[in-house]
Structures are given as structure tokens and as C-alpha cells.
Amino acid sequence: MSARRTRTAAAVIVPFAAWLATGAESIGGKAPPRAARSVHLSWQAPDVLFFSLEMTVDRSTVGSYFMACGWNTGYFGIQEIGPERKVALFSVWDPTKGDDPNAVELEERVETLFEGEGVRVRRFGGEGTGGQCMVDFPWKAGETYRFAVRAEVQGGKTAYGGFIFLPAEKRWKHLVTFRTRTGGSPLRGLHSFVEDFRRDGKSVQEVRRARFGNGWARTAAGEWKPLTKARFTASGAAWEAKETIDAGTAGSDFFLATGGETKQTAALRSLLEVSPAAAAKPPEDLPIDAPLVAPSPGADNPGEEGDSR
Numbered sequence: 001m002s003a004r005r006t007r008t009a010a011a012v013i014v015p016f017a018a019w020l021a022t023g024a025e026s027i028g029g030k031a032p033p034r035a036a037r038s039v040h041l042s043w044q045a046p047d048v049l050f051f052s053l054e055m056t057v058d059r060s061t062v063g064s065y066f067m068a069c070g071w072n073t074g075y076f077g078i079q080e081i082g083p084e085r086k087v088a089l090f091s092v093w094d095p096t097k098g099d100d101p102n103a104v105e106l107e108e109r110v111e112t113l114f115e116g117e118g119v120r121v122r123r124f125g126g127e128g129t130g131g132q133c134m135v136d137f138p139w140k141a142g143e144t145y146r147f148a149v150r151a152e153v154q155g156g157k158t159a160y161g162g163f164i165f166l167p168a169e170k171r172w173k174h175l176v177t178f179r180t181r182t183g184g185s186p187l188r189g190l191h192s193f194v195e196d197f198r199r200d201g202k203s204v205q206e207v208r209r210a211r212f213g214n215g216w217a218r219t220a221a222g223e224w225k226p227l228t229k230a231r232f233t234a235s236g237a238a239w240e241a242k243e244t245i246d247a248g249t250a251g252s253d254f255f256l257a258t259g260g261e262t263k264q265t266a267a268l269r270s271l272l273e274v275s276p277a278a279a280a281k282p283p284e285d286l287p288i289d290a291p292l293v294a295p296s297p298g299a300d301n302p303g304e305e306g307d308s309r
Helices: none
Strands: 039-043 050-059 064-071 074-082 085-093 111-115 120-124 130-136 144-154 157-166 171-181 191-196 208-218 224-226 229-234 245-250 253-258 271-273
Touching: 039 208, 039 245, 039 253, 050 064, 050 074, 050 253, 064 144, 064 208, 074 144, 085 157, 085 171, 111 130, 130 171, 191 208, 191 253, 229 253, 245 271
Parallel strands: none
Antiparallel strands: 039 191, 039 229, 050 144, 050 208, 064 074, 064 191, 074 085, 085 130, 111 171, 120 130, 144 157, 157 171, 208 224, 208 253, 229 271, 245 253
């Protein structure tokens, strides 16, 4: 990820007063770490128009972001905001610099082309600016969830549709479609991460761990690429714990872990790989041809009308 994207974008979306330093000092006169380090998988893939991934959270705590599908202009995953609240989050950046969402000219702002039922769409700022879609999603540790992003280049802009699979209903739900100025760029820089955005000095002592697997990317030419290689990286803020991070493979999955008693077994910048045989072909039900906008009046309407704010 670029420097701009690795500044823990999740923290922008769900602000916490606990971001502030605790003020406590260690025996050596230095403030102890107040957050677990963010850990990333940078997928080895070409530019594509479709990106899907499955993710299983093994361990979580309040203030955690498990980001499944990230790319150079956006990210998509799930968060544990509070003891009784968990959400799915899909966000896309404006093409401008700056942190004040109200300072961005209207023609430079991320556009909303579609809002799914029950989602909340708003502007965000603080570490870059853009559009955010959030929906209540009571995910559970130990269960596998599926995510997909479909991109469509539209002149000098790109539209991005976010889709999440609803296990109980056995169907894909179209959450939102955002469009932003990209110069006609497809999805590039595919990545995933695990982040501690609580940062209160206590969160550093708690473990977050997730597995990522069955990843697929589809090029503009229609060629499928299995995501079987990823590079392990981590953030480097001075106030983060440095040693309690890890990454690796487990069968056909990759994993990331940070915080608490985590012990590092993989070197930073190492290239992790699973057997290509584990990814023979993509799932047949992926929403590769799903429309990115609502049907026109008079056509079949699946009821995916949402509220916005």
C-alpha cells in the first residue's frame, strides 16, 4: 500500500477519543506503545476489474478492522466497533489531497451511484477524504465471510461496486457503488490488512488474528488469476508495538496476527505462498456481471434502495 493508504484509514471512519496518548511513561522514560501494529498482505496480482476474497476472523476485540479487499483507491472489510456492534465497511477516496471533506469541490468528490437497502452512506475525512458505506453486519469469529469488488472504467473515472455474501440468505448483497476520478485506472495494488484502531494503551495487549483464502482476481481480458502469493508488511508508527506481529500460511489460507502475545515467525517483506493447486477455479456464484447501478424505472427492482446521510 502507498504511504497515504497505510495511515490506517479505518481510524478515520470510526473515530475514538482513545486515539490520544495515555500520557503514561515507562521506566526508560518513553511512552509505552498504545496500539498494536497494523499488518498487511500485498497480493501479487496484475491490474484487474474484479477482486474477491474469503476471510475468517479467529480472534478479535473492540476497535479492530479486518480489511479483506483493498486496492489503490479504496478498501472493504468488517469492524468490531463495540461489544454489541459489528459492521461491514466499504470506502473509496477522493482523488484530491487534504483531510477536510467539506473543502473538496463537488466535482472532485466521490459520487454515489447506488445504495443498498439498510446501508448508511456519508463523507469521511481526517486521513484523506472520500465516500463511506457502512452497514450493520453481526459477523462471528470462526465463520468465513466472502467479499467482492467489481470495477468498471467509465472514461476518466472508475465505478466500484461492493458486494458481501449473506450466509443465512445464501446470496450476494450489493452494498454500494461509488465512482471517483482515476484517470481510467482499474483495480491495482490489491491488499488486505488487520488493524487496531482503538489505540488506548490497552488494545495493544489484545490479539487480533484472521485468515484469508480463496482469493481471485479477473483481468479486463477475462482471465482469472488465483491469489496464491502475498508479501507481508506492517506499519511503522512510533507509538505502535513492534514485535507482536505475525503472518504466514495455514493450509490453503494466509493469516495475519497482531497484538497481545503474538510471536513473529515470518520476516517483514517476506513473500508468502500457497500451492496453486489449492485454487483450481473461482467459485461459480461470484457477482462478476452484477449491475453497478439500480435498474431503470419499470424494470425489475430487487428492492435495493437505501437511505443516505
